[in-house]
Amino acid sequence: MNKLNLSIAGTHKDLKEKKYSVTELVKYYLARIAKYDKNLNSFLTVTTDYALKAARKQDNLLVSQGEGVFEDFPLFGVVTAFKDLYLTEGIRTTAASRVLENFIPQYSSTVVKKLENAGCILIGKTNCDAWAHGASGENSDFGPIKNPWNKDFVPGGSSSGSAVSVASDFCLVALGTDTGGSVRQPASFCGVTGLKPTYGLVSRFGVVAMASSLDCMGHLTNNVGDSRRVLEVTKGQDQFDSNIQSVKLAGEVRDIKKITIGLPKDYFGQGLDNQVRTKVLAAARFFEKQGAKIVDVDLPHTKYATSVYYIIQPAEVASNLGRYDGIRYGLSRDSFGDEAKRRIMLGSYVLSSGYYDRYYLKAARVRTKLIEDFDKAFAKVDVLLAPVSPTPPFKLGEKTADPLSMYLADVYTVSANLVGVPGLALPAGFSDQGLPIGFQLISQKFHENMLFDLGEIFQRNTDYHSQKPKL
Template sequence: MVREYLERIKKYDREINSFLTVAEESAFEKASRADEALETLGEAALRRYPLLGVTVAFKDLFLTRGIRTTAGSKVLESYVPPYTATVVERLEKAGCILIGKTNCDAWAHGASGENSDFGPTKNPWRPEFVPGGSSSGSAAAVAANFSLLSFGTDTGGSIRQPANFCGVVGLKPTYGAVSRYGIIAMASSLDSVGHFTRTVNDSRAVFEITKSEDKKDSTLKSGEGVKPKGKIRLGIPREYFVAGLDKEVEKSVLAAAQVFKKEGVELVEVSLPHTKYAISVYYIIQPAEVSSNLGRYDGIRYGNGRNSFGAEAKRRIMLGTYVLSAGYYDAYYLKAMKVRSKIILDFEQAF
């Protein structure tokens, strides 16, 4: 299976550009170990390693010891990390085979896959269309059948949107469900770690492996989700159906809601009155955290100099630094954080 995937990557990825690094040698080594486990343990191997032999690709923000990690930026063009992200470790312990690192908008700054310093990722279905971003390569890799599973990050839609554009299953878990340890940060109070699969059942199986605390990411919460005692209710926010919404999108969303209704879920119209401020708040908080997080890339300890930053990264650094500056902190950042609390309260009080 590993050989088949690698051959497909070699044959077709020159046009799609979904991979930045292909880990061919290590993939074959791990495939051999998987074969040995099956021969030695038989069916018991699948109980010990629930994802034995499953190929996985990681967005190039996930640190992988001994394998280049670039964040899609020339700043880290030749960076090889000395340790591995928690999610990568958990999947490898479950039997997964790392097949490579996928392309993405540099530093996860983008929504189209066109903002990588190593060239844009194309949509496998129609190369003249974008695959979505910023987890562009991960979504495209699963859609093109280059890997059974791939991972991405989602700050403002970077898993959900490319999953939609590429026609695959994308899961953006609740913030604090999956460890971000060992993953290059974009905006720390917003980043979530999720994955792409071809089926919902596969997605659930993977989430069972990746979720829960690791004692390295302080935002994590343990425990199973709380199952409602009564009938499950699904909120339909009236503020989401306003002027400017594409009719085809509206029709599709309402059709999806009817699927849940047929399964016994109660549909309830709710109000989220501060919705109109959400984008404005996002574009203050996110650049502020970006500018803080990118400050460590000075070209002294590792990586190339700051002149290697692309135009989009520079824009976000400047905007973030501005809203955090002494004269404007209260007027912009502090006010945005207060409105963010109002938006959170809307959801808590929706029902």
């Protein structure tokens, strides 16, 4: 097994042609993890025995049932890693925090169950910023994660290990969580495809909560086609999540010449790195050449988005972390890292009586204004095209001393979470230093098909997504 087919369809083709067995496939990935992850630190737990057992079971199934298994199990043999926020029954789940260092969940999250039932093979739990707080992968209590394209650089965050593991071919698919950009930004930094679905489309049940009104269960893949196949399984009703809406996905692109793409002026202003601007505008030009109409749009409240996000998000974080009070999970509150403590204090402050109206309530009102901005924009355009991060990947340690500059790196991603709309990050090229740069498409709620259709057109005509780091 030298050259792997880097898509779900390709893997299925190889398995059908018996180029390798599921067990051989899993062993291939395990060997790569063993060989290369020491320096990247993308996994916190590798579930070797668990994965091999599942693989043997699938090999038997393939023998006994033949190719029907690919219909019964749409993600048959898809080797999958989960950000260590997804609860996995019997398998340690830490949220990359010392507080949960020894926590073995009694149940699995809905997404894990759905994917395993569809044929995914769980190969391990990925490292991330502790509690998903961060945009660089440096906040993990179990050591920072490195960018596979250059180990001096950060891989983005907080779903750092998930992005790194897909980029490095440690797995075919990895699940992440996106509260303010935590799937799209590491996807962009590592050169993979990352989806943040519509809020309320994928169940949050059984995933360690960061900020409940913003958290979206997304995934990272090598290409758009895989992203679509995974969402097909993860989306939809869950009796345990009251916010899930059963909605048929919309937004198919039948004729690209009838599509209007909006460039939010407020996302291309000061603070945007020139290399990023060039690559993102090149992507826009690509769609224009295909026949789409490109127009400028206004999202006038964008300048408040980061402020609103850093009020609502810490408020919910402080509330959600209250349960780790030292009574039930073995380790005391001293085990919280600095970033978690910072957010707990900030969140408790903005909710305090006397300050609630000034901060939380005001932020909630501006959030409504942001929603109106997007409603107005989508009255004019079908989809928005924007940068993911204002800069290409930065060096490890570059921003750790200045949390505020780290927060500002979220400026182009947080709005989608505050508004609840989906976003798809796609590789758009490389910086002078050979590091990936991405762009994102943002559509109306439940219009994921628009993102997938346009993303597939882009990837059919470019090869940024198929380039891999040399490890």
